[in-house]
Amino acid sequence: MKRLVIVANRVPDPKERGATAGGLAVALQDAVNRRDAMWFGWSGKTAEATAAEPSLLRQGRLTYATLDLGDSDYRRYYQGFSNGSLWPTLHYRLGLAQFSRDDYAGYREVNAAFAGALAPLLRPDDMVWAHDFHLFPMGAELRRRGSRQRLGFFLHVPFPPPAVFAGLPRSAELLADLAAYDVIGLQTEDDAAHLRAALAAEGHAEAAERVSAFPIGIDADAFAKLAERAVEKQEMARFRRSIAGRALVIGVDRLDYSKGLPQRFSGYGQLLARYPEQRSRVTYLQVAPVSRGDVAQYQALRRELDELVGRINGDYAEPDWVPLRYMTRPVPRPTLAGFMRHARVGLVTPLRDGMNLVAKEYVAAQDPADPGTLVLSRFAGAAPYLKGALLVNPLDPDEIAEALDQAMAMPLKERQERWEPMAAEVREGSARNWCQKFLAALEG
Ligand code: GDG
Numbered sequence: 001m002k003r004l005v006i007v008a009n010r011v012p013d014p015k016e017r018g019a020t021a022g023g024l025a026v027a028l029q030d031a032v033n034r035r036d037a038m039w040f041g042w043s044g045k046t047a048e049a050t051a052a053e054p055s056l057l058r059q060g061r062l063t064y065a066t067l068d069l070g071d072s073d074y075r076r077y078y079q080g081f082s083n084g085s086l087w088p089t090l091h092y093r094l095g096l097a098q099f100s101r102d103d104y105a106g107y108r109e110v111n112a113a114f115a116g117a118l119a120p121l122l123r124p125d126d127m128v129w130a131h132d133f134h135l136f137p138m139g140a141e142l143r144r145r146g147s148r149q150r151l152g153f154f155l156h157v158p159f160p161p162p163a164v165f166a167g168l169p170r171s172a173e174l175l176a177d178l179a180a181y182d183v184i185g186l187q188t189e190d191d192a193a194h195l196r197a198a199l200a201a202e203g204h205a206e207a208a209e210r211v212s213a214f215p216i217g218i219d220a221d222a223f224a225k226l227a228e229r230a231v232e233k234q235e236m237a238r239f240r241r242s243i244a245g246r247a248l249v250i251g252v253d254r255l256d257y258s259k260g261l262p263q264r265f266s267g268y269g270q271l272l273a274r275y276p277e278q279r280s281r282v283t284y285l286q287v288a289p290v291s292r293g294d295v296a297q298y299q300a301l302r303r304e305l306d307e308l309v310g311r312i313n314g315d316y317a318e319p320d321w322v323p324l325r326y327m328t329r330p331v332p333r334p335t336l337a338g339f340m341r342h343a344r345v346g347l348v349t350p351l352r353d354g355m356n357l358v359a360k361e362y363v364a365a366q367d368p369a370d371p372g373t374l375v376l377s378r379f380a381g382a383a384p385y386l387k388g389a390l391l392v393n394p395l396d397p398d399e400i401a402e403a404l405d406q407a408m409a410m411p412l413k414e415r416q417e418r419w420e421p422m423a424a425e426v427r428e429g430s431a432r433n434w435c436q437k438f439l440a441a442l443e444g
Helices: 023-033 071-090 101-121 138-144 171-178 189-201 220-231 234-243 261-274 276-280 296-316 333-342 357-365 397-409 412-428 431-443
Strands: 004-010 037-047 055-059 062-070 127-131 150-154 183-186 211-213 247-252 282-287 324-327 345-348 373-377 390-392
Touching (some): 004 101, 023 431, 062 101, 127 431, 138 150, 138 171, 171 189, 183 189, 220 357, 220 412, 234 333, 247 357, 261 276, 261 282, 282 333, 296 324, 333 357, 345 397, 357 373, 357 412
Parallel strands (some): 004 037, 004 127, 037 062, 127 150, 247 282
Antiparallel strands (some): 055 062
């Protein structure tokens, strides 16, 4: 089996393997456990200057190779172009995007530095798999250094229609860079169609043929077990008592403007305003760990949410009932799984999302004998795959309120009929399958 070299902005902490790790690390664990592999990327630490050579750490068949980033590279490549320009653009939010040529230069320089540090470590028959929007130019930089390995790229976030992407300065260069990859994966057929059209319009018709949808998934059985075990814990008994017989609505999102939190909170406010009988029946818990807290737009969002939560609770609270419980600290994964299993409604309403794994986790966490209802944004990548959800336009608080009311009233039989095909889909479209399909395409 060929060695797999995974390149990602962040390399997972070697100490956090197993159930406690999140995101990409979990999805790739299986692929990494079964072959020789290397994780290459940023260490998460900053230094005076970006390191020219990575530090290496071996753990069995897996090698971690990490680079510290220089302070100014961190600002330009990571905060500036990746988070400040690309993230909003790819989420259809050109109005929030800020562009500076200096940040863009930093982005290119760090991609070149990654390629420069990685190239000497590569063996001729390695497969390289680069992840996400931080690394559009990395493959082209490797090619410039003579790399002839198979190079794959997966974009975890949406790819917008070509006219939106064209609004980003230098977008044509980024498309030309992508053409260096042998396989380009996106989350949904819509994303793939958008990228194909954008590539074709820039004269990269051949690269457009290398674009396909590979929807990412989770390890549903492991998450279901986590959830089952969690509800038996004392901590959960205490939590259930505090809910005092009310139905739980759960939201779990990084505190990010793509997740539609203000509109979601307003939707919940509308539920309490328009359906007063629900006030004695419901409690909404939103877990929203702070993310990118050093970026101005994220600080503004946090202030907006603080105010909205205060307003909703101020308007509707009773001495013994807080309608909206809001936490910006991260919660341990097993506890999250327990919350999800206990929740009558999973409320997942991003304005745009590549996939949204929380929607899949909520489905996986349910008790088959009494499953809850998923209320899902039609603009999440997960929407075309989870057909039993109540789909909403996340920009419309009234529609969110109506879906919540419908979910709260939904009889058991309908809940099961909606949940069962979704559970099968989430089990089928597992993280392991996602990996295998992508790697099969990359192997060629
Ligand atoms: C990007 C794309 C795509 C959240 N809060 C806590 C916590 N989480 C976990 C969730 C879930 C993960 O983080 C979030 O994944 P999502 O997929 O929902 O969203 P992004 O972080 O934006 O991820 C997205 C994904 O990449 C994969 O391709 O689906 O569209 O934007 O697993 O449960 N985990 C813990 N505590 C928390 O407080 N432990």
